[in-house]
Amino acid sequence: MVDHVHMCLSIPPKHSVSSVVGYIKGKSAISIARHFGGRQRNFTGEVFWARGYFVSTVGLDEEMVRAYIRNQETEDERYDQMKLGL
Numbered sequence: 155m156v157d158h159v160h161m162c163l164s165i166p167p168k169h170s171v172s173s174v175v176g177y178i179k180g181k182s183a184i185s186i187a188r189h190f191g192g193r194q195r196n197f198t199g200e201v202f203w204a205r206g207y208f209v210s211t212v213g214l215d216e217e218m219v220r221a222y223i224r225n226q227e228t229e230d231e232r233y234d235q236m237k238l239g240l
Contacts, residue, residue, distance in 0.1 A: 160223045162212065171209050179203045 165174050183202035212219050222229055 160226050162216070162220055162223055175207050175209070179207075 161178075163174070165171060179202075186202060
């Protein structure tokens with residue numbers, strides 16, 4: 155999506171959620187800056203990702219969550235259409 159990312163991850167208990175999210179955000183921001191911004195190194199003060207993130211456990215509904223992620227654009231468009239109809 156243009157303004158957010160959905161991911162389904164399995165994180166071993168020895169790693170904290172915040173450290174994994176921080177790692178993913180950091181490495182991806184560097185890669186995106188190098189690829190699209192022509193930067194060979196990071197510059198302080200630049201921000202790519204928003205500060206926060208949302209995490210939830212999947213449990214028994216993992217396949218439903220994975221299906222939503224695969225079809226997130228369609229689901230978001232459907233949700234937006236429902237909001238417009240109110």
